[in-house]
Amino acid sequence: MIINVADGKAIIDLINDKYTTCLKIKRPVAVSYGLPDPSVGCYYDAAGFEPFMAEQVNEVMINGDDATILENMQEFLQLFPSGSYRVDIVRPEQEQQIPWYCWAPGASYGGPIWIFTQREASLDQERIKYYETMIRNGGRPKVMVFTQGEVRPEYGDLKNVYEDSTCDIYFVIDGHHKAMAYSNCGVPPAYVCICKEAPVEIAVEDKEALFYAYDYLLNDTLRDKLIRWQPLVLTKDDPIARYYNQRMDEMLRVDTNFCRWHSEYYRNIFRKKNPAELHWLTARLNAIRENTLRKGFNPVGPDPYVNGQWISVTDEVRRANNKKFRKWIKQLFGITWEEMVKAYGDPSINYFTDTTNQ
Template identity: 30%
Template sequence: MIVEVSRGQNIIRILSDSFLSCLIVKQALVVNWPDCRGSVGEYYAISNFASEDRYKLTNKLDSVLINGNEDQILESITSFLDLFSNGKYEIFFNELNLKKCSFHHENQVIYSESVPEIEKFSNGFYPFPFENEDYFFTILKKDLNLERIEYYIDLIEKGIRPKIIVFESYNINTGYYSSSYILDGHHKLSAYLKLGINIPAVWIRNAENEEDNTEEILKYIKPILKDFEYDHIIKNNK
């Protein structure tokens, strides 16, 4: 299904260029970029944007993502897209196969004791698995509610299949899609992972008009990065 947004509020966006990718929900939530050591992997930083503020943007979707049929979900997602920037969006359903997916969360790089704290990257480093599809959590582990995860585990064990939302964007300059971000459904996703069950998802894909936005990205990501991380991006993003 293709939906054209003409009165978008520009609250939810993905900005990307040929070097890095960034999810915006009012402010930068996640940014990931290459380590520049022969394409071994990528660095990954995530903000502490309050989960309750984000929940206000998605709470109207919760019920329909749990109990709604596909038509009801598509109707709700169409309204939800008013929070996005103008353009054409592809919406479709798919299942994340756990055997083919890697899910990235905070995972601190292991450093030797000689490396000072100020020189340690914020959240993590992940090696390229090449054969897997990569998906990024966009809230911190500390903001996950264990009772909420157990709630979804109970629903899933009863046969209900609540859906998560994945968001990605096409960059017309690079010819590639951005990283794939978990926009909503972190507790559901955590429940599925604990149970070892494939994850039903709704994709929102900006299929049309994202171009390189390097200057804008740098403005958004600076507050969530350490100075040396920001300098690493400036030095290598040429």
């Protein structure tokens, strides 16, 4: 059934930038990243929030027939932004696969993926047992989930590095106790699925604002994965940007693949000729330069790995890699490293002397 919402309150919403899907209930409370890890389908995290469903709505989800549920959904969807929503009532006999029930933070190895938006420790075990008894006796209380359908991440400048992938993400917005009861009983869940029709994709310039909104959810592991697979240019002088750039520099100083994979990404930043972004880029490139001096890594060629061992990082190796780094800069941007530093560097930073811990 399609339900059209006019003058919606936009308290509950899904925001997507083709890579990150963020559930907002007044503020971001859960986020999913379609990261191209070879062994993991989806990373996610959630802050947890207090249940907001009125008791009469919950009663409808337990005992109501389809007509009553859909009638109540008309009112409930006023909490969402204006637009069209497809509401489906899905029964266990229609489902061939039990979803991954995902407590945040963590990762999932397949789909469909149900991301819980309340912390497991906050759930009432007696209430879960109550629903288990109901399910074993043939009852099918309904969970409520919110989705925008199949998500196919787009990796922009990294599209030649990462394979395309899809992920079916469902955020549990009500019915965590019921979902746990279904899981404990090994029964596919009955649920009401709200699907956002034609979700609005945020503009590129708004990705930074979205990141700032959900940054409080991130631990260092998730932040580092986002830096690796969907890097942002954060040019503000604030704690979030400084810490993000610090983590990125630490990765650039030690990670060979990170340097090579992002070449086109760096080139596109340079082409935009935004002064603040060019200043930011020069600082990141200097971290790559330190990479070549500290470890003997080569940002443009094969790793210096011979017979199962890293080659010794001698002065000769450093000099050779420094030449390769400068050649890489010239090929990538059409100017020398000296020209780049002069035009876009920070006078307080030494871009030429080896300051690494040899």
